[in-house]
Structures are given as structure tokens and as C-alpha cells.
Amino acid sequence: MLNIPLRLLTKIHGVVRTTQQQQHRESASLVARSPKMYGKKAAIISLFFVIVLVISYSMSIGTVDLRSYFFPLLQSPPGARPLCATIASPLPLRVFMYDLPRRFNVGMLNRRSSDQAPVTAQTWPPWPKNSGLKRQHSVEYWMMGSLLYDGDGREVVRVSDPEMAEAFFVPFFSSLSFNTHGHNMTDPKTRIDHQLQIDLLEFLGESKYWKRYGGRDHVIPMTHPNAFRFLRAELNASIQIVVDFGRHPRTMSNLGKDVVAPYVHVVDSFTDDDLSDPYESRTTLLFFRGRTFRKDEGIVRVKLAKVLAGYDDVHYERSVATGENIKASSLGMRLSKFCLHPAGDTPSSCRLFDAIVSHCVPVIVSDQIELPFEDEIDYSQFSLFFSFKEALEPGYMVEQLRKFPKEKWVEMWRRLKNISHHFEFQYPPNKEDAVDMLWRQVKHKVPGVNLAVHRSRRLKVPDWWKRRR
Numbered sequence: 001m002l003n004i005p006l007r008l009l010t011k012i013h014g015v016v017r018t019t020q021q022q023q024h025r026e027s028a029s030l031v032a033r034s035p036k037m038y039g040k041k042a043a044i045i046s047l048f049f050v051i052v053l054v055i056s057y058s059m060s061i062g063t064v065d066l067r068s069y070f071f072p073l074l075q076s077p078p079g080a081r082p083l084c085a086t087i088a089s090p091l092p093l094r095v096f097m098y099d100l101p102r103r104f105n106v107g108m109l110n111r112r113s114s115d116q117a118p119v120t121a122q123t124w125p126p127w128p129k130n131s132g133l134k135r136q137h138s139v140e141y142w143m144m145g146s147l148l149y150d151g152d153g154r155e156v157v158r159v160s161d162p163e164m165a166e167a168f169f170v171p172f173f174s175s176l177s178f179n180t181h182g183h184n185m186t187d188p189k190t191r192i193d194h195q196l197q198i199d200l201l202e203f204l205g206e207s208k209y210w211k212r213y214g215g216r217d218h219v220i221p222m223t224h225p226n227a228f229r230f231l232r233a234e235l236n237a238s239i240q241i242v243v244d245f246g247r248h249p250r251t252m253s254n255l256g257k258d259v260v261a262p263y264v265h266v267v268d269s270f271t272d273d274d275l276s277d278p279y280e281s282r283t284t285l286l287f288f289r290g291r292t293f294r295k296d297e298g299i300v301r302v303k304l305a306k307v308l309a310g311y312d313d314v315h316y317e318r319s320v321a322t323g324e325n326i327k328a329s330s331l332g333m334r335l336s337k338f339c340l341h342p343a344g345d346t347p348s349s350c351r352l353f354d355a356i357v358s359h360c361v362p363v364i365v366s367d368q369i370e371l372p373f374e375d376e377i378d379y380s381q382f383s384l385f386f387s388f389k390e391a392l393e394p395g396y397m398v399e400q401l402r403k404f405p406k407e408k409w410v411e412m413w414r415r416l417k418n419i420s421h422h423f424e425f426q427y428p429p430n431k432e433d434a435v436d437m438l439w440r441q442v443k444h445k446v447p448g449v450n451l452a453v454h455r456s457r458r459l460k461v462p463d464w465w466k467r468r469r
Helices: 006-033 035-061 132-137 139-147 172-178 192-204 209-213 294-309 323-334 352-356 396-402 408-424 432-456
Strands: 094-096 155-156 165-170 218-221 239-242 284-290 314-318 336-342 359-365 385-388
Touching: 094 139, 094 432, 132 172, 139 155, 139 165, 139 172, 139 218, 155 432, 165 352, 165 432, 172 192, 172 218, 172 323, 172 408, 209 239, 218 294, 284 323, 284 396, 294 314, 294 336, 314 323, 323 352, 323 408, 336 352, 352 359, 385 396, 408 432
Parallel strands: 094 155, 094 165, 165 218, 218 239, 284 314, 284 336, 336 359, 359 385
Antiparallel strands: none
């Protein structure tokens, strides 16, 4: 039996009684004129009032909210967090960015400058043109710039009130700090990098928003293998932006909370690649230019040099990254059908993304590589994959590439042209570019962060399910 409030029953009774009296008055005149007309009108009127009564009752108990259909502006503001969310929000991710002194970020771009004013969209400094390989680890710079720029239609919006934020961005250029303040662990200049890490942790330790969830909802880019190398363990719980997931120990990083980012490509993008027959215009079958002496999985490069020697249509050259060599690599990729991407010191390297923006079909040789945006992008549609065993078998890889159908290659080439904008880092940022894609990946991690936070508040034995395995 429905538990209807007495006040509501009284109102319903009054409405029904008034309706019945009106029907009786109208029926006296209608019966004399047309019995059939009376029957039809009475049925329609009765049905109408039944519908009104049902809707009124539903609204009173909260099962129907007509405001959401007819008066959307009367709904709760976007900042209000519901206790229970049933569907993913189509709104952009709300991010609060800490206001750190310039020495933690853009001050490293020009250390001669004494300017200490907070950086804005109008004073945002351009990335240095002659930065060499520092550019490939500059994801942190582009992410910070995207939050300063006020544009519509993107995956992220900066909020000034931390209470409204779904995530917190820490604008510390940890990769640039390593590249700027020393290149090895024994360099005396690394003490500057070390001190910046100490100062940052002290700053975060005083933030109630960091302490609230132990940093779980904080986003920190760490795209260089040695970024934040002294105190990285203290940031274990945060959402880390990494370009090569395979290089990090599982105790510090995992795909459940972290985001795999692309390297920032160092070659120029191929913007006028509109030849009528691109397959025939690319005369080199397979191209590689880079360091051949690497550690860990990168030792495969030395072995590949021997396996690929002696082929007229294969270009495999040892090279270091200088301005002239980068230009030569860009030209070589544009004139090649396939670009080789063997593992470096880690499973991935910048070369893959150089190939993508050069529209050169990547040939990926790695057994343990994680790729960015793979929940949205199917790399098999524009890349080829070989295991270490297959790639090191004499003649096998070259034979497979030589007999690869032209029509299928052209199809992959077209797909490269269509998806390459997802790997562009730029300022001002654009919708669906690399930074926009990264923020969408962060947005995907937020529900997992909320899950971890909510479970930690009620569990008496943390992570009890792991102990049963």
C-alpha cells in the first residue's frame, strides 16, 4: 500500500470532488444533445485527470523531475558533486592548478630573466627553438599552457576555486629540471634539482587538498626517465603522466592510475603530404637513424644493424641528435615507406611519434611497449608489429615488408594523416590535439581515484583481496 501524505490526499480529494461536480453540471446539458459525445468527452476528461494525478504524486515523492526537461537552468550547478553518479559527465574536467613560483616551471626556460610575476596566457613564453632533445620531454610545459589558455570545446577547464576541482595539476617541470640542472646523478648541479623536489614536497605537504586524499587526485608530469628521481616514491599515489610506462617500477606506477603520454616529436610535421602516388614517391623501404648502442631492451639495435646490413632499400644509420641530423631524419622519414622503431633504453622512444607526423608507417619492434591513447586509437590500423625474435631472424622482416600490398600501405598512410593531429603539442591548444587527449585520459582516471578514496574510508583491512591471491 502506498504511503501517501495526508496533505496530498486532501488536495487530491478536493480536485476529484470539484471535477465530479463540474462533470455532473456539464453532463445535464450534454445528455440531452448527444449521449455519444458525452461518453467520449467524459472518457478523455477522466484520462487527463488520472495522468495529472499520477504526475503530481510522482513529483511529490521525487521520482520525476520535470525541471530537468523544461527548465534545465534550474538544475544543480556543475560544481555540485552528487552523492551518486550514474553516468559519465559530458562536461570538461575541472582542474585547479597550483600557483608555484617560476623557478619550478617557466623560469627554467630563461634562467637569466629576473621576472617573478605569475605567468598568464598573455605572458606565456614560447618553447625555445634550439632546445634539441629537451623538447621530447616537454609534455609538462604544454599541459601547463593549456590550463592558462581560455578556450571552449576542450576536455579541460581551469577553475580558480579548489573546492570545485575534480583534479589538481602540479606545474613542476621535473623533466626540464633534470635536463637543466645536471645530466647525471653525480653532477654537482643536480643539487638544484634535488632542492626543488624537496621544496615542492614541503609545499604540497602544507596543502589541505594534497593531504585530503594523499595526493591521489593530483596530476604530475614525469616524462623523463630521471624526472623527480630523488623523491619519486613520495608521489606514488598521484596520477603520473609518463611517456614510457615500461621503464617505471610497478611499486611506483601502474596503468590503473597513470597516463601514458606520447613523446613530443622533434621533427617537423609533414603538412603538405598530398602526392597522387605516395607509395612510389617513397623510394626507401625501411628507415632508421639514431643511436645504436643502448642498454636493456635497446641492445636489440646493435643486433638489428647486423641483420639489416646489405639491403639497398634499407637505410639503417648510427646517428646522434643534432639540429642537422634531426633535419636529415625528417627528410629520410618522408622518403620512406616504413620507419623502424626498435626499443631504446626503454620500450618506447620519440622516434615512433616522429614517424607518425611524417606519415611513415611505423614498424614497432618491442615485446613490452605501452602506447598512448590506446583505448581510443587502434595502432594496428597504421602500424606493423614484430617481436624481437621475428625482427632478428635474418631476412624475415625485410621479406614481409617487401611483399606488403601497396593498397594496404596506402590505406595505412591515409590513416596516419587522419590521426597525426592527436600527437601534436601546440599553443594555443586545439581540440583533439595531444594535450586535449591527455586531459581526456586523466578524466578517465578520476572514477578510479574516487573508488580508491571511497574504499579507503570504510575498509578496516586495506587491500584485503590481494592477500587472498
